[in-house]
Amino acid sequence: MPPKAKHSNSANAKKQASDTPTPSVNTEQPPGVFRRLAAIVYDGFLLFAVLFVATLIPAFILSPESFSATPANNSVVHELDIPLQGWLYRAYLLMLIIIFYGWFWRKSGQTLGMQAWRIKIEHQNGGKPSWGQCIIRVAVGAISLAAGGMGYWWIWLDKDGLAWHDRASRTVLRAIPKDKKKA
Template identity: 70%
Template sequence: MTADLPAPGVFRRLAAIVYDCFLLFAILFVATLIPALLFSPDIMGNEAANNSVVHELNSPLEGGIYRAYLLSFIIVFYGWFWRKNGQTLGMQAWRIKLESHDGSKPSWGQCLIRLLVAIPALGFAGLGYWWIWLDRDGLAWHDRASKTRLRSVPKTAKNNRNG
């Protein structure tokens, strides 16, 4: 169905990432707020802590466990959207859809591989994204690694409201 649709360019991909980062920031903020309120009694009304300018968070909000906790939110965020309809909110706004090479929805394994390879693809000055200009199929590093691809979704015709 979408196999004949063109792949989106680098800038559309990056614009969708920026959109998604705003939503993901809000989700991670709330995810951080929950353990901060649960494990930091100083935040919950300790007057000595309220008189100081800087509040320190307790140890449950630092280290590897906390990073894994936040990473699980990121994996579920992208995985849920990609598995549900192939699009995050940013991808919907920029009319981009993710699919497996056979045109089906990506599996959880493909979503995880895609995320794990996208981190260095973006981290090396975006080289994994700029790579689509060199790739014969227009695929980024994480597209190749996860056996997925992005497709541009055409605009839908709007209803004529004359009358």
């Protein structure tokens, strides 16, 4: 009799284990266009602040007199120095944009805007994207926006719901469901 009881207990345990779904972020659907764009707008405000402060640093180093209480020429309008208008300055800002997104994506798979809109980025095979994927994603994402958002609107035509930069960087975005309150 004990062996039969032992067999029925293990059968019950197997049944309970099969009834319980295993949670996986990979089973979630990709977020829609408007949810993605809302996260971009949210991140855009934060990125603007980061780039603003990042611009103040070289501006102060190259022309500290612009930051004095009484300007030397008593003018109100200030122009950027020539070094802050060239290709080196643009490369500096581009590097900061890549580091901004790459750091968030590599750390937790989410920027602050993605956290607010419950979106997570992953490598197609799962896991965090590589730095190479982050760079490709930022570059193709900029092209997607510059093309009037066509890279994002493409989601409606793509059978997997992927944007241009998702395909190019071999990454996917997942919508994270809301946590249900525990009673």
